[in-house]
Amino acid sequence: MKSTKNSLETITHIIHHYFIWIIIASYFIAAVLPGFGIWIREVDLGGIVLLQNKIDFALPPLMLALLLFNAGLGVKTQELSQLVRKPLVLFSGLSGNLVTPLAFIIGLSFIMRFWHNSEEAQHILVGLALVASMPIAGASTAWSQNANGNIALSLGLVLLSTLLSPLLTPLVLHAVGLVTTGDYSEDLHEIASDGVISFLGIWVILPSLLGILAHRLIGEHRLTDAKSHIKLVNYGILLLLNYSNASLSLPKALSQPDIDFLAILLVIVVALCAATFATGYLLAQIFCTKRQDMASLMFGLGMNNNGTGLVLVSVALADHPQVMLPIILYNLVQHLMASFVDFTLFQRGIKLKPV
Template identity: 30%
Template sequence: MKLSTFNALSDKAMPVITPIGVVIGLALGSRIAAYKGWGTFFFACITFIGALQISFAQVAKALKRLRTIVLVLVCAHVLIPLMVKLLASLAFPASPSYVTGFILLSSIPIAVTSFVWTTIHKGDAALALALILLDTLLSPILTPLTIRLLADSSVALDFQGMMVSLLFMIVIPSILGMLVKHAASDACNNARVYLNPVTKVCMLLVIILHVATLSGMLEFSVAYIPLILMNLVVIALGFTLIYTLSRYGVHEDRSSVVSMTFTGGMRNISAALVLATTYFDAATALPVVIGILLQQTFVGILGSRLFAKDAW
């Protein structure tokens, strides 16, 4: 099998990669929980590899589209977290940890995998990469600040710890990746086909290691059905809000709408899992674990519906 064919198949398999990681993590449990610290390293590898596709010129060009960028960032870090806070508080008034888990889900940086979905649906790749990078660089400030402002005061927060984690997992690897891209652009382009499978493996390892730390605390039951439904609402909310505003509000072209919808609507749930298992209790991590099971699959369904050929 050609490597390009394998990469194409692995991209299509993305909706099942994360659920597989959750199942393996729960099965292995305490036997690998001691290796959780490696999750930060593997996540940094994901970010670094993703940044190898981003040039300073692409970012500079995309940053000129100020209206587009502001719309996505305001939706992603103001409107959606506020709406999620309201809905989660109404749905789980007696469970502040659940509410905090959903706030964490909605305030975490844009998912690197949103770029893959953007390219699948023929969106503006340069715009998607620029949004991912800009949001990544802002994440050590935006994510902890959003959680501090919106989370229940009874939930303990390690503001400084989250900032440091996001710096090492996302910001520093992104900058290093862009510098390597600037120094050896051709080599980075040639290496992409070899590094894409590495990204999938690292993502799987991050999920396995951090879910394993929760295996003794979580017992899935029908009581989690409201959490599942709430996750679907949160995912659909982000997608439809940004899709509607970008297409019908500011009348962006199709490729821009695709990029804006996937970047604004998808969250880096693997990063949320790392933060949830490091700085919060198991109840706060539960919405994140369920989100991991649902996001990629639901995103595939929504993307196919919103960007079908006959929809434009």
Template identity: 25%
Template sequence: MQVIANASQWVGKTFSIWAIVSAVLGFLFPEFFASFAKFIVPILGIIMFGMGTTLKTSDFVEIIKRPKPVIIGLLAQFTLMPLIAYLLTVVFKLDPMIAIGVILVGCCPGGTSSNVITFLSKGDVALSVSITSISTVLAPILTPLLLQLFAGELINIDLANMMLSITKIVIIPILLGLLCHKLLGDKVSVVEDALPLVSIFGIALIIAAVVAMSRDTILTSGILVFVVVVLHNTIGYVMGYVIAKLSGFDETQRRAIMVEVGMQNSGLGVALASLYFSPIAGLPSAIFSVWHSVSGALLANFFAHKDKDAV
């Protein structure tokens, strides 16, 4: 079991590399990797189940113990990222289907990798886990409603079915994971050890599949989409930190909220795009998965050097 744990840790630390490799492979071998598109939803469900096995009721109690930073983090997550996404689609006059994809990823909850990046950035991990957990639980309601608000003029949003889909893809697997943790107790540590390995393999496969299906769009608009994604992620980081600072939070809390705001559950964005829109709409989420892995690692390195210089 220690071998699995060590392998998971190593793969987790090098995720940005695997994300880039998977995108390149999907681009070079589109016929092969496009065939995995039908597994996007089940893969995300498995990842969410794994997330559920790592959660505890204390992760949700944090909002009672420390309501202000959790609520500020959630409000920033679900207001800033959709708004930034919408403004970017207007400024860059994006193709409607790509614009929907950009707004979609902005409306998604925080990503699980944000907890790892917060830890590496020496941020408040408990706060990060709480915001991720609660934003994920709120996603079936807030993600479709926000998408309707910011992208309703571009396409008809099937609110009821999308809410049901997110519940099936995210909430039910997480609840099953929580139940598994409750019933098995410490025995579930085997799953926890393997979780980073499974999650990263799954996300890498999703990235490769979306890149493969969107190869023609990448050739014509790939650079523009990449620029928009980088700006979306970066502005999210900066605004998250600024709002946390203005709210009077300490440095560890600022870093946690910064990362939570800037990093999205882009896997959910890909899954929803594949179910309700088109592979092209999933492209911003796929690129976001690659980029926020890179930017998260850079952010952690920045704070590591900053803390070292401050000593």
């Protein structure tokens, strides 16, 4: 039994070390062999009517719910009690996670009016709106832990942004809907008004809370023994979600590459990602926080739950699959940026100067 546990831990460690490259490989597979990924999206598992709303059961949202349930399992409620000591830092981080990308997108909307293809401009703006409107990624806690960050602050940013998402997500989508045009603007307003609150409540908040409750009922000791199994399940779900989402948009993007569009998209995504990480650094300097808090702020503000955004796009914006490209690219860039920040600022022990 012990050798099996050690083997699972070794496998989990290897996957964690190379996971970004595994995700990149899944994108290439989706581009050339998209069939299975499209099938995953089309499986119909029926549905139910709840409070006069029909809830359709499909594999992507169910996988997302399981992923967030497992994230809730990993939350140690006693760690969250430490957050009352630094409420200003926590709420400033949440504000930065909302304001920075929203200001970036609104500013970008004026610049993109000069882009030669209005459809491409709308794809970028709507895709980034979905990135900016999503809660902070649970993966940020893993990066923060790897950099010896403040885990309580990381968990607080993830949980509060998730719990507040029914309020903050429509706010961002409505705001970007005002600077987009035509069908894209209508879709953003429609999603913000109707679909997103029920989607987040059922597939994001409910499984997260159930996971936290399950943690309390099962107990820390039993969960510690199952940690490697849970991590392997999470890696498998993340891989399938990324592959399935990429299967809708990457085949066309790579078979008929639009070089100028892909180039400007890459520049914009890297700029937005750098701005969000920089906001975390600036907030740490403003509040004169310790290095641990700086790590949690930078990774929290720099990483959003793009898996949720991609599933939402596939459900609500199936007629605009190219909107997925900015989200897919941002998902890749945020992990590469996190790796760069972790290595240059935290692992190498560079002394950071105050602003």
